[in-house]
Amino acid sequence: DAKANGRNCHRFFSEDMNDIAQADAALENELRDALSENQFSLEYQPIVDAQTLEYVGLEALIRWDHPIRGRLLPIQFIRVADDSGLMDLLGNWVIGEVCREIKAHADEGIDLPRVAINVSPRQFQNHNLCDELLASIEANGIDPSKITIEITEELLIDNNDEVRATLDRIRSHGVGISIDDFGTGYSSLQYLRDLPANCLKIDRTFISRIEHSAADRAIIGTIAHLAHALGMRVVAEGVENDAQLDLLRISGCDEIQGFQIARPQRAENLRKLFDGRKVDQPSRSAEG
Numbered sequence: 001d002a003k004a005n006g007r008n009c010h011r012f013f014s015e016d017m018n019d020i021a022q023a024d025a026a027l028e029n030e031l032r033d034a035l036s037e038n039q040f041s042l043e044y045q046p047i048v049d050a051q052t053l054e055y056v057g058l059e060a061l062i063r064w065d066h067p068i069r070g071r072l073l074p075i076q077f078i079r080v081a082d083d084s085g086l087m088d089l090l091g092n093w094v095i096g097e098v099c100r101e102i103k104a105h106a107d108e109g110i111d112l113p114r115v116a117i118n119v120s121p122r123q124f125q126n127h128n129l130c131d132e133l134l135a136s137i138e139a140n141g142i143d144p145s146k147i148t149i150e151i152t153e154e155l156l157i158d159n160n161d162e163v164r165a166t167l168d169r170i171r172s173h174g175v176g177i178s179i180d181d182f183g184t185g186y187s188s189l190q191y192l193r194d195l196p197a198n199c200l201k202i203d204r205t206f207i208s209r210i211e212h213s214a215a216d217r218a219i220i221g222t223i224a225h226l227a228h229a230l231g232m233r234v235v236a237e238g239v240e241n242d243a244q245l246d247l248l249r250i251s252g253c254d255e256i257q258g259f260q261i262a263r264p265q266r267a268e269n270l271r272k273l274f275d276g277r278k279v280d281q282p283s284r285s286a287e288g
């Protein structure tokens with residue numbers, strides 16, 4: 001009967017929730033071990049100038065080389081890292097690793113372009129985020145403008161004064177701030193106006209159908225126009241074919257990122273990719 005069914009539903013629901021909680025707890029333990037056993041690595045996805053197609057940036061993307069499950073993507077573990085508080089440790093590892101990579105290349109005379117680091121909202125609850133970022137930059141002798149942090153609109157929802165102060169401080173040291181996945185969250189013109197961000201990344205969902213959608217083209221053109229008026233660079237992410245690339249090049253986007261340009265690369269490949277790009281010399285074209 002209905003009542004029994006209801007109870008069953010409830011029971012199944014609880015068991016599902018239990019399963020999820022247990023899976024999360026297991027993953028959390030594995031994450032802890034993974035941190036101490038150095039199972040994380042970064043891949044770097046090139047970003048190019050929309051007009052010249054020269055490399056102008058890289059985005060660092062975390063990977064987990066799981067001993068049994070193979071290389072895992074962030075979607076498979078970032079949420080649990082966030083919820084368990086481990087994201088602070090993991091995030092600091094990412095920051096340190098990026099700075100070390102830039103320095104290691106500089107030591108070999110290779111000038112990597114600026115590197116973007118994703119920072120989850122949870123990491124802003126760590127009061128030391130800014131200090132640790134600046135300390136890593138300084139310890140590796142890096143020009144702060146070589147580093148950008150990517151934040152999402154989610155961080156800005158409750159208009160938190162401390163978050164704002166941290167962002168101002170980060171920016172005042174010359175580190176770049178990008179708003180990632182723009183257009184998918186709670187976009188508010190107020191924060192676009194007030195934030196110290198200097199770059200806006202238009203989310204892939206607006207790019208993926210651009211060649212079929214006049215509406216998406218209008219949205220992208222308008223976002224680019226607004227961002228430029230506010231003094232920000234505009235990056236289009238998730239560009240997957242030449243038709244999209246061509247449309248974005250005429251739509252006012254400054255920079256392009258996507259599989260059509262380059263897949264995320266293992267750190268070992270960066271040497272080959274940027275070998276010709278000596279410190280303080282003009283960079284090579286992405287097409288050359």
Ligand code: C2E
Pocket residue numbers: 045060061062073074075078091094118119120150180181237238239240257258259260264
């Ligand atoms: P995101 O910051 O928006 O990064 C871009 C994602 O889009 C990456 O996925 C990248 O591989 C993927 N992508 C790039 N070009 C294309 C394309 O042309 N087509 C398609 N379909 N996808 C493309 P990935 O590496 O799986 O990362 C997913 C998300 O995980 C990132 O989204 C970011 O929010 C988060 N994440 C990655 N690394 C870190 C990290 O070190 N720390 C934190 N807190 N979050 C990270």
Ligand code: MG
Pocket residue numbers: 059118150180
């Ligand atoms: Mg990003």
Ligand code: MG
Pocket residue numbers: 180181201203237
């Ligand atoms: Mg993004």
Ligand code: MG
Pocket residue numbers: 181
């Ligand atoms: Mg995204």
